[in-house]
Amino acid sequence: MRYDTKATPKIVPKTWGIGSFGEGVEEKASHRLFRVEPGHDGDYVIEQALLMMHCAYKLTGEASIEPSESKVSAAHWITGMAKALLEDIAHGLLMSPSTSSGEVPASRT
Template identity: 35%
Template structure:
């Protein structure tokens, strides 16, 4: 990474930019991909925030019969999974 990156950034490693999410129109193509070079620590923190938002949207969507919130929960969960998968690959590439 950059020489001016602080030491405390990226203790766990860096994202590799392989994981993707949300199916595209073309079979086998995804709409979004995790950007390589982000610190895994931050990626995992953001995945936690996304999962908490997904949990809340899912609960409210089911309780209030709001399908759009259930779909939002689905998309947020896919994004969180991509972040966690990519961070996991970055952790293993550090070893």
């Protein structure tokens, strides 16, 4: 069976503002240093996450050849940012069809 892209509308969620990263005081998940802002277009967010992962890939590759604590630390933070973006978009995709179309709940704006 062939998948017909014209018959199936593309669902592009927006960010919800739940993705976060960066350990805060006492390394509690509720005290993260950074959080994704709600309302950003999903396609753009995924593109940015892919760019971040590419940068982290390059940094870790260089650090494996010539050890560098700063490159490893940078890769750690970059992957944390990318993970937060993708978690946020995944949340939007897992929500009901009525909310995954990009409508950010009023309580999150």
